[in-house]
Amino acid sequence: MYRERVVAKTSGRAQAPIRFEAAPSEHVLITGADRLTSWRKADDARRIYSVAWPHKFIGWNRSMTHPDDEYHRIIGRCEQVAVNGYLLRQVLNAGQLAPGTFFVDVTNKTLLAWDTTSRDLNQADVEASVRQEVFRVEGDHVQLSGLRFRYAANMAQHGAVVLAGRHDTMEDCVIESMNSSGAAFTGQDAVVRHCVFRDNGQLGFGASRAHRLLFTECLVENNNTKGFDRGWEAGGDKLVLCRDAVVERSRFVRNRGNGIWFDIGNTNCAVRQCLIAENEDAGIFYEISFSLLAHDNVIVGNREGFAFREQSRTTPTIDDRASRPVWNHDELIRHNLIVFNRDAQVWGWFDVKDNRHWPARSGSTNQTGGVVATKPGNIAAADVADSKGPPLGLALEKLRLRFANNVYFAAPGQSWFKWGPTWARHQSYAGLSEFQSSLGLDADGQVLDPGFTGARLLDFRLHTEAMSLLKESYPRGPVPGALLGVRE
Numbered sequence: 248m249y250r251e252r253v254v255a256k257t258s259g260r261a262q263a264p265i266r267f268e269a270a271p272s273e274h275v276l277i278t279g280a281d282r283l284t285s286w287r288k289a290d291d292a293r294r295i296y297s298v299a300w301p302h303k304f305i306g307w308n309r310s311m312t313h314p315d316d317e318y319h320r321i322i323g324r325c326e327q328v329a330v331n332g333y334l335l336r337q338v339l340n341a342g343q344l345a346p347g348t349f350f351v352d353v354t355n356k357t358l359l360a361w362d363t364t365s366r367d368l369n370q371a372d373v374e375a376s377v378r379q380e381v382f383r384v385e386g387d388h389v390q391l392s393g394l395r396f397r398y399a400a401n402m403a404q405h406g407a408v409v410l411a412g413r414h415d416t417m418e419d420c421v422i423e424s425m426n427s428s429g430a431a432f433t434g435q436d437a438v439v440r441h442c443v444f445r446d447n448g449q450l451g452f453g454a455s456r457a458h459r460l461l462f463t464e465c466l467v468e469n470n471n472t473k474g475f476d477r478g479w480e481a482g483g484d485k486l487v488l489c490r491d492a493v494v495e496r497s498r499f500v501r502n503r504g505n506g507i508w509f510d511i512g513n514t515n516c517a518v519r520q521c522l523i524a525e526n527e528d529a530g531i532f533y534e535i536s537f538s539l540l541a542h543d544n545v546i547v548g549n550r551e552g553f554a555f556r557e558q559s560r561t562t563p564t565i566d567d568r569a570s571r572p573v574w575n576h577d578e579l580i581r582h583n584l585i586v587f588n589r590d591a592q593v594w595g596w597f598d599v600k601d602n603r604h605w606p607a608r609s610g611s612t613n614q615t616g617g618v619v620a621t622k623p624g625n626i627a628a629a630d631v632a633d634s635k636g637p638p639l640g641l642a643l644e645k646l647r648l649r650f651a652n653n654v655y656f657a658a659p660g661q662s663w664f665k666w667g668p669t670w671a672r673h674q675s676y677a678g679l680s681e682f683q684s685s686l687g688l689d690a691d692g693q694v695l696d697p698g699f700t701g702a703r704l705l706d707f708r709l710h711t712e713a714m715s716l717l718k719e720s721y722p723r724g725p726v727p728g729a730l731l732g733v734r735e
Contacts, residue, residue, distance in 0.1 A: 249277045252378045258412065259388035267382075269393030279378035279399035279407060279425075280329065283358070286368040294365040295344055300351060300358035302326075302377055304400050311353070313402045314479065322473045325400040326351050327376035327426050330362050334424070376400035376426060380407055384434075387413040395421040396429075403449050403475060406431025410439075417442055422452070429470070432457040440464055444484075448473035451502070452484050456565070460492040464727070471503035477528055485510055488565050492516045498728045501525045505532040506549060511562050512573055514538050522728040523547075524705065529554040530588065535562070539578040543722040545707065545729045552588035553580055555648070556596040557604070574603070574641070581651040582722050584707060591665040592655045593682070595648075598668045605672075606687060607642035643686060650689040652720040655679055656696065693720040708734035 259265035269275040286296040304325035305311040312323030321337055328335045328349045335349045344350055347363040358375065362368060376398045382391065389412055399407030407425040410417060411434045418440040422429035427449035432439070435458045443466045444451030451467040454460055467483045475481040482504020486492060488511060499506035499521060506526035507518060513536035523530040523546045530549040533539055534556040546552045555578075561570040575597075585592045597604035657663045664682040667673030676682040683689045695717065708730050714721065722731060 249275070250281055251277070252279070252380050253277065253382045255382075255384045255386050255389050258386035259390075261388055261414065264388040264390045264414075264416070265386065266390045266392060267394065268390070274395070275393065276395045276397060277381050278374070278397045279381045279401075280327070280374035280376045280397070283328075283373045283375050284369070286360075286373070289359055293344070293361065294346075294367070295359055295361045296368040297357045297359045299356060300375075301356055302400070303353065304379060305402055313404070314476075318476060319403075322475055323403060324351075325376070325379065325402050325426050326358075327398060327400060327424075328358070328360055329374045329398065329424075330360075330368070330371050332372075333363065335360060335363070374398065379405065380409065381425075382407075383409045383411065384415050385411050387415070387434075390416040390418070391420055392417075393419045395423070397424050399425045401425055401427045403427045404453065404480060406453055410434050410437045416440070421445075423447065426473070427475075428453050431455070432460055435459060437461070438463070442466075443468070445469050446472055449475045449481055450484055451482075451499075453480075454484070454486045454489055454492065456488050457486070457492060458490040458565075460489060462492070462494045463496050465497040467497065467499045467502065467506075469501050469503070474503070477504040480510075481505075482528060483507055483526065486513055486516070488512045488563070489516060490514050490565055493519070494521060495519045496521065496725075496727055498522045498524075499526065499530075500728070502527065504528050506530045508532045508534070509536045509539065510534045512536060512564050514565065517541070519543050520722070520724050520726050521545075522705070522726050523549065524728070525549065529594075530585075532556060533575065533578065535560070535573045535575060537575070537577055539580070541578075541580045541583065543582045543724055543726070545584045545705070545722065545726045545731070547584065547587050547702070547705070547729075549588045550590050551594045552585040552592040553583075554591070554594045554596055555604075556598075558598045559600065574599075574646075575648065576646045578647070579649045579651065581649075581653060582720065583653045584722055585653055586656040586707075587658055587661065587702060589661050591662045592657060593650065594665045596668050597666075598671065601639075601641065602672070603641035603646065604643055604666065606685075607644055643688070648688055650692060652691045652693075653689070654693050654695055654717060654720045656694060691720065693717050704730075706730040708732055710734050 289295045289297040308315040349360040379401045406428045408430040414436045416438045421443045425447045429444045429447040430452040432454040438461045445468040447470045451470040471481040483499045483502040483506045485508045505528045506523040515538045518541045521544045525548040529551040530546040664676040679694045
């Protein structure tokens with residue numbers, strides 16, 4: 248076990264990378280936590296113990312939280328305390344202490360804790376997170392292999408393990424139980440392979456300007472354990488301003504938020520052959536980004552299967568840090584199983600007043616509220632994406648949002664397709680044909696009452712007759728964690 252923060256600044260070469268690798272059969276843990284000893288009894292009647300605590304992680308606001316709002320008053324703190332490997336719950340004053348909790352007394356620079364079983368903390372293995380990062384790679388051509396990372400006192404939106412160089416690689420690593428995000432990828436041409444991101448407080452990982460990131464054969468599971476606001480940033484991951492990123496052959500399961508979240512200005516990214524299952528919000532959540540190719544995935548058992556989100560807003564873009572209008576366009580979602588998602592198999596959350604997400608024949612409005620007469624193909628979204636002014640004259644046909652050759656199914660009590668946010672103009676569609684005829688988004692999609700007898704066990708194999716009905720719509724290639732193909 249290494250209780251330290253590692254910073255790798257030196258670069259290797261493509262032919263001779265620098266490697267940080269676990270020795271064969273060794274269990275190597277790099278942790279942001281230190282052991283706490285010399286506990287003193289702090290209460291005569293209750294099993295509360297205290298120890299010196301000099302640490303202060305967020306100093307720019309009085310509440311020491313990020314975000315600095317009432318909802319995150321506890322969630323946004325950085326402190327973590329674990330007794331024999333089990334995290335205690337933080338409270339904000341000594342009067343709230345109960346078994347299984349801790350309190351940081353900043354004024355007196357002490358930490359007070361009460362074990363779940365009320366044991367003497369001098370007789371237990373007590374650790375507390377004291378480092379905000381565990382491992383940072385700043386050099387190029389650096390490889391991490393076979394390492395386990397745990398317990399950073401990192402604030403929201405900051406990864407505990409950071410790949411910031413070019414052509415860095417992380418493989419066969421486990422990133423778990425961080426206070427907020429497990430990892431952050433900010434360098435270009437990174438490869439993340441055979442890694443596990445689980446039980447992290449906010450996100451499994453974040454990526455920003457991580458162009459040509461290859462994220463492959465990984466598990467992203469049960470993240471956002473602290474309950475960060477899911478509409479802000481929480482769940483499996485969040486990618487921002489990334490070009491040509493590929494997420495493939497991975498499992499995004501049981502995250503407390505979205506499974507895969509693309510947010511702001513991503514372009515030419517791909518999600519392929521992934522299992523995206525049982526996430527508490529959308530399976531794939533695509534927000535104000537461009538040119539996604541999502542294909543051959545199994546998207547099952549989420550709140551929503553595939554969801555767009557958009558607001559009328561400006562943000563920096565990849566190539567120009569000036570703030571410009573951004574919106575969804577040029578997306579292709581094909582050859583996916585999108586089934587058994589609770590609230591919708593597909594939902595378009597377009598919170599915009601110009602109605603660009605509706606067909607031109609229904610009339611779209613410009614930003615001053617007037618109706619704009621449009622014809623399909625007049626103005627390509629890409630032609631005005633870099634304009635300094637607001638987008639005008641857009642309609643659904645010009646956004647080129649395309650669903651092709653997908654298989655859909657909703658069980659009784661689940662919804663099929665929804666378009667528009669619930670607080671504005673919106674429409675629910677009771678089946679695929681209605682969705683296709685109203686919006687013209689879907690081509691050659693199939694509805695199959697699949698009789699997936701093992702669907703709860705992710706068994707989506709079909710008999711030959713059923714498979715022949717799907718033709719080109721069934722996912723091609725294996726998806727980790729799911730059984731696909733012909734049932735013998």
